Amino acid sequence: MSGAGAVLVAVAAAIGNLLQGWDNATIAGSILYIKREFNLQSEPTIEGLIVAMSLIGATVVTTCSGPLSDFLGRRPMLIISSVLYFASSLVMLWSPNVYILLFARLLDGLGIGLAVTLVPLYISETAPPEIRGLLNTLPQFTGSAGMFFSYCMVFAMSLTKAPNWRLMLGVLSIPSLIYFALTLFFLPESPRWLVSKGRMLEAKKVLQRLRGRQDVAGEMALLVEGLGVGRDTAIEEYIIGPAVNEFSEAEQIKLYGTAEGVSWIAKPVTGQSSIGLVSRKGSMANQSGLVDPLVKLFGSVHEKLPETGSMRSALFPHFGSMFSVGGNQPRNEDWDEESIARDGEGDDYVSDANEDSDDNLQSPLISRQATSVDRDMPAPGQGSSMIGGGWQLAWKWSETEGVFKRIYLHQEGGPTGSSRRGSLISLPGGDGDGEIVQVAALVSQSALYNKELMHQQPVGPAMIHPSQTSAKGPSWSDLFEPGVKHALIVGVGIQILQQFSGINGVLYYTPQILEQAGVGYLLSNLGLGSTSASFLISSVTTLLMLPCIAVAMRLMDISGRRTLLLTTIPVLIVSLLILVIGSLVELDSTINAFISTSSVIVYFCCFVMGFGPIPNILCSEIFPTRVRGLCIAICALTFWICDIIVTYTLPVMLNSVGLGGVFGMYAVVCIIAWVFVFLKVPETKGMPLEVIIEFFSVGAKQAQVANNINT
Incomplete structure (x- = not known):
């Protein structure tokens, strides 16, 4: 970066x-x-x-x-x-x-x-x-x-x-x-402050200047997600691969990123990641210890880092997406109302705003798109979901709750084993090789999702900037x-x-x-x-x-x-x-x-x-x-x-x-x-601000559980 x-x-x-x-x-x-x-x-x-x-x-x-x-x-x-x-x-x-x-x-x-x-x-x-x-x-x-x-x-x-x-x-x-x-x-103005006020076009331009590149779609999504105050964050563990036939239908979870392309498939597991292991120990076995569980939780991130190689630079470099916000896409690349007004003739977006402004977003920021393994993969590095420190941003759709869940993914070491590597799926334009990786995931309610637009979107649930939430300011x-x-x-x-x-x-x-x-x-x-x-x-x-x-x-x-x-x-x-x-x-x-x-x-x-x-x-x-x-x-x-x-x-x-x-x-x-x-005091080096916040939410919950058990 x-x-x-x-x-x-x-x-x-x-x-x-x-x-x-x-x-x-x-x-x-x-x-x-x-x-x-x-x-x-x-x-x-x-x-x-x-x-x-x-x-x-x-x-x-x-x-x-x-x-x-x-x-x-x-x-x-x-x-x-x-x-x-x-x-x-x-x-x-x-x-x-x-x-x-x-x-x-x-x-x-x-x-x-x-x-x-x-x-x-x-x-x-x-x-x-x-x-x-x-x-x-x-x-x-x-x-x-x-x-x-x-x-x-x-x-x-x-x-x-x-x-x-x-x-x-x-x-x-x-x-x-x-x-x-x-x-x-x-x-320039802080891009996070601009996003909190719905000024997405300005925020994107500032980010492009600060990062020295044009594709900032992933970080823009991260900034919007950071507007929430973590309340329901949970730690989950997955094994992730690019093939729909790698796991059975019942255990599959589709994950989507910020770049349009093929979905990745996840299988929930338990006891595989150091973060998940420390989380469980912090909430069960180690409650009598003096060290704050939060300190141990943060420490687990820095104990097991991926080995140098292809998976170190990007968890899954061709991470697919159902969202049309890729950095080089011609439509809606500015993530604001101006671009939606210019390109609003399509059916992918629903807007209830009439002003050509980027200040008060009421229109969908990201819309669900059709996804299949037949869709062409984006070029390498396009629409990257990497958000720094080995973390990656993704979403999943929860059928039971009827909401999108936002996920921060962190790879645990290298691929899960040489036996799991090989030709998992033949992707158009690819070499046919894939990797199975083991990740820890911070899962929480997405700040982008709005239930009110559920029935207005024929393609799927819409994702919008929560302007009505940010307008309230801090409470x-x-x-x-x-x-x-x-x-x-x-x-x-x-x-x-x-x-x-x-x-x-x-x-x-x-x-x-x-x-x-x-x-x-x-x-x-x-x-x-x-x-x-x-x-x-x-x-x-x-x-x-x-x-x-x-x-x-x-x-x-x-x-x-x-x-x-x-x-x-x-x-x-x-x-x-x-x-x-x-x-x-x-x-x-x-x-x-x-x-x-x-x-x-x-x-x-x-x-x-x-x-x-x-x-x-x-x-x-x-x-x-x-x-x-x-x-x-x-x-x-x-x-x-x-x-x-x-x-x-x-x-x-x-x-x-x-x-x-x-x-x-x-x-x-x-x-x-x-x-x-x-x-x-926990260790916060190299971690995105939004991830640090989620860890504090998880650690505080563990401390509450510990107090309830001890009392």
Whole structure:
């Protein structure tokens, strides 16, 4: 799956986090000079308020950012964020007194809140699954890069006779203008948001730009299916082959994909797939275990992957279909009302809409077509149903329920055996060879099906875009769906633990913390004062973060989010404990400065590899499209409230318990965080967002069953 367009879009969007990092470092340096000008040395409350005011602004805007982004779109909110960044920097450049400065910091916080909340969401909704982790680590990279550039600027200004803190803060206006231009002229709207509003033509064009190819029919179907909030998802297991005579008539299930062609035949089986096995164990045998069944369920996906070969690149590359939405078909290729109006003279579609618009779809999106083994197969790769991470999208018709069921298929290893390979059916234009494959299937009600059109369609049941459903927008009741509630526990929990590990409080006050640690001794031979020396150390620290984040970007989609957290958090604990010991044991000032500075650097570098980017990545992945904005707003609100508490209380804590006591508290939180990740946080690497959502639904049901059994 090509991702060049998605990479460029992600880089442009991540500039918003560069501005946040720039602001964090600038206020950390300039607060020393602000205190002197306004005589705040004896008023730590006002000092803390100047720093925390941007956090208050971010918290305020976060309360409405989710619903607003669901209503207005992701892109307009990013544009507003860039305008707020620019306006606040100009006001800070002016700032004649503390009150104007506090107001400017509030405006700045509004921009920060929008960017930090929506950039990970935007990147997740535009990135291919295979590189989503890499691209969603970009905000961490650009944020640290912004901090580095800012600390370099503050260090250079600190060497002047009269450092100007207003200029330090006002320089933010320059990158803010660049970000405004990018959001206005380069960034497209999120295709998932466009689909949720029924704007299918626009969504298709955006997807074609992001993926660098014309055939996006399969992903379009996936985005529409993702509008549902998983309620009835079940795990089934199949053996699949291309021949109607491979299985008996009674055990056959016909599966259909997004490309017009021959149906594939499935036979239900039990106990064949690792996903199904883990699912059954999670719901029956392992209920006494501490590890969440959801964690084991996600882990089963990554334990048994197909071997490299033809079946790895596509589960069944000529997957047939009863739907006329193939990427190269001349009819209805735009999946919207405009194309239906142009080609509406046929009998395959029924429309009750009169307007030539793509905004309010009421006409059938996909219609059932006649299928048989006599139909010509599509060309290889045409109308592919692959949706990323080895998953494939299909549908089946349930006669008993009278509905279409949507299926996400995942291959379990290679073909079921050499004895099952061979000439299963002679297909027109093919070589006569086929394969029997073993798959796990996530089966749920299709979001496309509408029962009301059942008797209006002479060929078969119609599939339409659920515009009446999406028009309702997110509902608070959706938050109490088992899968959504389970995801909220993971998202909110990891945000709380991230903030109380103390990173943002340490970053805001890094110069002062390092000054207390005695970093001036390390650079005294250079003739630098303690203040300038602390800025230089901060610059070096953030510079060292960048290659660490680059390594994390590479590993995010290889080792995975969960593995990185479980690996880096212990290093955080060790570095914090060293700081505690160093503060309790009397050491030479130079040795103490070296140990303190080294431990802080190690802490920062490991943090930005795991606990820094991964909470936001996870929160942008685990919620359904319909409530994603609302749920991310809840997680972001938690983030900012905890950030305010940590940042505002840090000066008081430093005065009361000292640097060692502060880091000791953070070490305890990191230990709790490691336990939480081990027990509750699943691995989501390489999986389509819609599949992740379905897994949460299944896992939550298993947890409910477990609770009912235990009680």
